[in-house]
Amino acid sequence: MNFFIAAVRRDLLLALRRRSDIVNPLAFFLMVAVMFPLAVSPESKFLAQVAPGVIWVAALLACLLSADGIFRSDFDDGSLEQMLVSPQPLVLIVLAKVLSHWIISGFCLALMSPLLAMMLFLPSEGLGALVLSLLLGTPTLSLLGAIGAGLTVGLRKGGILISLLILPLYIPVLIFGAGTVQAAAMGLPIAGYLALLGALLVLSMMLAPFAIAAALKISVRG
Amino acid sequence: MLEVKNLFCERDERVLFSHLSFGISAGEVVQIEGQNGSGKTTLLRILCGLNESYQGELFWQQKEIAEVRDDYFSQMLYVGHLAGVKSTLTAEENLAWMQQLDPALDKVSIAEALKNVGLYGFEDVPCYTLSAGQQRRVGLARLYLSTAPLWILDEPFTALDKKGVAEKEALLAQHVFNGGSVILTTHHDLNVPGHTVRRINLNEVARS
Numbered sequence: 001m002n003f004f005i006a007a008v009r010r011d012l013l014l015a016l017r018r019r020s021d022i023v024n025p026l027a028f029f030l031m032v033a034v035m036f037p038l039a040v041s042p043e044s045k046f047l048a049q050v051a052p053g054v055i056w057v058a059a060l061l062a063c064l065l066s067a068d069g070i071f072r073s074d075f076d077d078g079s080l081e082q083m084l085v086s087p088q089p090l091v092l093i094v095l096a097k098v099l100s101h102w103i104i105s106g107f108c109l110a111l112m113s114p115l116l117a118m119m120l121f122l123p124s125e126g127l128g129a130l131v132l133s134l135l136l137g138t139p140t141l142s143l144l145g146a147i148g149a150g151l152t153v154g155l156r157k158g159g160i161l162i163s164l165l166i167l168p169l170y171i172p173v174l175i176f177g178a179g180t181v182q183a184a185a186m187g188l189p190i191a192g193y194l195a196l197l198g199a200l201l202v203l204s205m206m207l208a209p210f211a212i213a214a215a216l217k218i219s220v221r222g
Numbered sequence: 223m224l225e226v227k228n229l230f231c232e233r234d235e236r237v238l239f240s241h242l243s244f245g246i247s248a249g250e251v252v253q254i255e256g257q258n259g260s261g262k263t264t265l266l267r268i269l270c271g272l273n274e275s276y277q278g279e280l281f282w283q284q285k286e287i288a289e290v291r292d293d294y295f296s297q298m299l300y301v302g303h304l305a306g307v308k309s310t311l312t313a314e315e316n317l318a319w320m321q322q323l324d325p326a327l328d329k330v331s332i333a334e335a336l337k338n339v340g341l342y343g344f345e346d347v348p349c350y351t352l353s354a355g356q357q358r359r360v361g362l363a364r365l366y367l368s369t370a371p372l373w374i375l376d377e378p379f380t381a382l383d384k385k386g387v388a389e390k391e392a393l394l395a396q397h398v399f400n401g402g403s404v405i406l407t408t409h410h411d412l413n414v415p416g417h418t419v420r421r422i423n424l425n426e427v428a429r430s
Contacts (some may be wrong), residue, residue, distance in 0.1 A: 008321045011313075017310040017348070029344040078304025085270050088294040221274050 003088055004102070008103075012074075015104045016038040021069065025062040025105045026112060032058035034114040044121040051120035052181035058116075059109045059134055060141060060174055066149075068162050070097055071153045071216065072133045080153075084220055090213040098212070100147045106138025122185060127160045129184030137177040150215030151209035154222050173200055199219035207209025223248055223372060223403055224269070226273055229278035231264060248371065249398050251414050254407045256424035259266045262407040263303065263395070265424065266376050269405065270300040296326055299370040301378055304359025309350035313341055314350065320364055321336060323408070327367040335366040339347055355381040365393055373397065375406040392414065 015021045036054055037047055074080040083093050113130050122130065147169075148162040155161065180193035229242040238261030241342045245394040246252050267273040269280065272293070282294045307316050317332045330338075334347050340357040341352075351356055360379045365373065373394075381388045387410060395415045396406055406412075412419050 003322055006319070010319050010322075013315070014308065014310055076304075077308060078302050079308060080318065081272055081300070081302055081304065082306040082323060084272060085298070085300050087292055087297055088323055091378035131430075205334075207410070221272060 004092055004096050007093055008100050009205070011097055011100035012103065016101065021066070022104045022108065023064045026108055027066060029058050029062045029109055029112060030116070033119050034063075035166055037120070047171075048185070051117060051122040052126065052185065054120060054180040055113060055116050055122075055130065056133075056137075056174055056181070058066060058115070059106075059138065059196045062162060063069040063105050063108060063141040063145060064166065064170070065137060066101070067142070067149050067166070068152075068159050070149040072149075075219070080216065080220060084217065090211045090216070093211045094150075094216070095209050098142050100148065101137050102142040106134065106142055110134035111137060113154050122181070124148065125187060126181050126185035128180045129190050130167035132194060133141070133177045133190075133197060135206045136194060136201060137173045139202045140173050140197070141170060143204040143212075144173075146212045147208055147215055148213045149188045150219060152219075153216070154219035170199050176200070223283060224405075225284075227279040227281070227283040228269070229280075230267075230373070231261065231268065233255040233264065233275075234259070242424075244422055246403050248401045248403055249417075251398055251404045251412075251417055251419045252395060253404070253412055253419050253421050254405065257420050258273075259360075260424040263376055263426060265304075265417065266300075266374055266407060267333060268297060271295075271372050272300075272302075284427075285335045296324070297370050298327075298372045298374060299324070299364065299368045300376075301361060301364060302376045305358055307349055307357050307360045310348055312346045312348055313352070314345040315361070316360055317363055317367070318397060321367070324370075326369050327364060329369050332363075332367070335363040336360075338366045338389075339363045340389075351390070355383060355386065358382060359386065362390065365390070366396075371402045373402065373404045375404065377407055377409075379410045380410050389428050 023163050031055065071080060075085070082089065113134055114127055117127055117130055144166055148166040151165065152162045176193050176196045180190050180197065183193060185189050223246055225245040226244050230240045231238045239420060254265060256262050264273060266275050271287070278424070282290055287294055313336055314332055317335065320325045333345065335373055336342060339362060341356060344356065349360060362378060378390060382390065391412070391414055395417055398404060398417055
């Protein structure tokens with residue numbers, strides 16, 4: 001447990017030293033919300049209708065963009081090799097890296113989402129559901145993204161490939177995530193949607209760390 | 223300690239080595255020799271489980287390595303081409319993390335290890351401000367910390383100055399004197415005071 005905390009602390013420290021890792025996904029998230037009304041229509045009724053989908057798509061793409069970097073720098077400077085030959089369990093290291101990735105991407109996005117919701121005139125009933133659905137959904141995105149990052153880290157240009165590999169797996173999260181907010185905005189119950197998002201999270205938390213560890217071994221030993 | 227039997231490895235349809243067998247016992251230094259591209263790094267990576275495209279058998283204390291992997295990893299120290307030093311962290315933070323990864327790195331304190339590699343006064347500057355040789359020293363500070371009996375070192379002396387190399391050679395001598403063993407590759411004329419270095423030439427092995 002001490003080791004797990006130390007591993008999370010190291011990754012958060014690394015992110016703090018390289019601010020762009022934190023700022024990039026947030027800036028992307030915000031830009032989509034600013035550009036969208038300009039490009040489509042600033043009419044509040046229309047925006048309120050599409051807001052859940054737009055915010056969720058923007059959050060998903062922001063997570064996907066930052067997923068590529070989860071293992072990149074550790075691979076480039078040899079830290080990843082040291083993790084593979086260390087007596088500490090790789091699954092634990094992987095889980096710590098995913099958690100810190102989620103804190104700097106998904107968690108911050110969820111905190112920022114009420115601002116975007118107001119910019120896009122989302123009805124106030126949907127606000128809580130938006131934050132909740134992002135908090136439940138984005139960890140799954142980080143876990144799945146790390147599988148793609150692990151598989152492509154050995155390739156020089158894995159950026160496109162990771163999107164192709166991971167986007168199909170993101171779709172269920174997107175459907176239920178945006179569905180939660182839509183239902184809440186119309187005053188319908190959301191417990192079912194949240195339960196499904198939670199189930200997806202539990203499932204990916206059980207299986208993804210092993211897939212990520214295996215993917216990293218393939219990439220380094222290849 | 224470590225035993226290699228009948229190792230065969232090819233890359234891109236080129237045989238790097240075949241029928242390679244050797245053992246290393248406590249108190250021995252083995253230097254792997256060969257031209258660039260002869261498979262020195264590949265061999266070392268096979269020995270520490272970072273490459274699995276080989277045929278043959280590896281034994282650690284008479285047991286197959288795959289079966290005693292955890293035990294093996296906790297008694298082996300690997301320093302690769304890439305030192306595993308994070309440039310945005312300070313030397314001290316880097317070593318603290320390496321200690322977390324490998325709890326056997328606790329022979330002396332981090333401050334003392336950094337002093338030994340000549341980085342006294344550089345402990346809390348980010349590593350990107352250090353020179354290439356100094357960054358290498360941060361990675362090699364692990365050797366002073368390590369209590370692992372087996373060291374696998376891939377070109378440990380690159381970018382080091384003459385004095386640094388001599389210090390590391392003295393450290394290797396002390397390690398084997400205390401019953402440890404070292405497998406390394408280097409293009410430098412290795413001179414471990416008081417010990418003979420066994421040499422294995424991969425170019426000769428490939429032809430046999």
